[in-house]
């Protein structure tokens with residue numbers, strides 16, 4: 294049983310200080326009040342997959358970079374922390390098939406509109422409507438969480454948002470889902486695949502749910518955090534008055550201890566290694582906020598029945614982010630345009646012709662200085678290349694006429710999505726031991742980790758106070774209709 298059920302927990306541990314772990318600390322403080330001690334263990338840097346590198350005088354995002362205007366938790370965090378949004382710099386997109394530019398956005402909306410209408414009929418408009426329908430259902434989670442409802446599995450959470458239609462999306466490829474909706478194969482190849490390639494480094498055979506999230510990631514109005522997205526993580530840790538413990542958690546075990554009331558209580562022992570060696574601490578509640586997958590973390594669990602694996606099935610997809618400060622070789626893109634006329638900022642790629650790159654984007658610093666204008670391709674600039682494998686020197690020399698700085702980050706970025714999906718790992722690993730990153734098997738994005746953070750904080754609270762009526766309730770959409 295939980296220790297002294299009517300009291301608040303004394304100590305809670307969070308493993309990982311990415312956006313998931315930091316948001317968990319924030320919501321735990323909200324749920325359990327000022328008395329509980331919250332320790333956040335971090336093996337690397339606060340921010341995790343939200344990270345920046347310095348090139349010249351400026352910092353640039355190498356990991357998670359864009360946030361959707363309807364990502365309400367991320368919006369709430371920046372508002373609460375008083376961090377401004379980064380100023381918007383207009384962008385222009387082109388699609389490269391590995392040999393030539395297939396399509397280049399014009400500066401004129403009307404030109405783009407008719408060009409798309411001519412090439413793809415109503416597919417473009419219908420895609421926007423399809424994504425909007427998915428987003429409308431997705432937004433229901435905010436109301437459920439506002440009312441304190443939580444879910445024990447990713448499948449139940451998805452079902453509460455979108456009913457069977459979301460579970461179907463999880464079991465279909467994006468291509469199957471879109472073909473089923475009547476989208477044309479040529480539109481899927483030319484437009485949809487480049488978007489899944491830039492966002493998830495994978496083809497249109499990812500699951501339909503993450504596919505819809507990926508298409509939302511190509512909406513207008515995307516934003517980022519001034520000074521770098523990782524500032525939200527340090528801000529949330531500070532705001533939640535958590536203690537950051539710079540250490541690697543090696544194992545978590547369950548220990549039974551006698552209590553003042555005489556009934557034995559179970560506590561979790563966290564073993565960790567920091568600069569001064571190995572140590573351990575006991576906690577009432579533990580939240581694991583890092584993926585339990587090979588190459589991502591190596592936490593072992595002992596004393597649990599049934600056993601908890603260190604690594605769940607499935608693997609994370611590698612995306613290499615290479616930031617280059619240099620002069621782009623526009624002829625690499627098969628264009629005859631003069632570099633001074635080439636104002637495209639985002640080059641997406643199709644699956645055909647085996648393009649070695651997933652995307653090539655002109656990058657703005659995390660803080661836009663006054664009077665900043667993105668330089669044309671005829672001037673040296675910072676470019677971000679996403680690719681599956683690291684780029685060789687020869688490949689870089691083909692892409693750039695000259696360059697003076699290269700920074701490479703090899704990310705195990707997000708799950709490799711292969712529908713039909715196997716059962717996702719649970720949010721609840723043991724009585725008071727929770728796992729946030731299960732959510733990434735639906736879709737990996739900052740907001741998804743923030744939603745899972747609030748969910749696990751609510752689960753922890755409801756289990757502690759034995760409020761079963763707030764867990765896995767059916768038909769919430771109908772029951773909460775009419776509520777604010």
Ligand SMILES: Cc1cc2nc3c(=O)[nH]c(=O)nc-3n(C[C@H](O)[C@H](O)[C@H](O)COP(=O)(O)OP(=O)(O)OC[C@H]3O[C@@H](n4cnc5c(N)ncnc54)[C@H](O)[C@@H]3O)c2cc1C
Nearest residue numbers: 309311312313336337341342357358359542590706738739
């Ligand atoms: C290249 C790239 C681009 C992306 N672009 C976007 C985007 O534009 N928009 C978007 O919304 N999302 C984007 N994402 C996805 C987004 O970054 C992630 O979904 C999100 O950051 C995951 O956050 P998290 O806290 O759940 O996990 P993580 O950020 O991975 O945090 C886990 C933390 O746990 C720590 N840790 C691991 N093991 C241990 C241990 N044993 N002990 C202690 N600490 C440990 C790690 O060091 C890490 O800091 C992108 C991801 C990548 C890689």
Ligand SMILES: CC(C)=CCC/C(C)=C/CC/C(C)=C/CSC[C@H](N)C(=O)O
Nearest residue numbers: 358359360361491492506509510738740
């Ligand atoms: C969760 C919801 C409803 C919306 C999130 C939409 C979103 C921002 C998706 C992007 C996800 C992602 C993994 C993007 C990676 S690359 C981003 C950008 N194009 C870049 O080049 O850095």
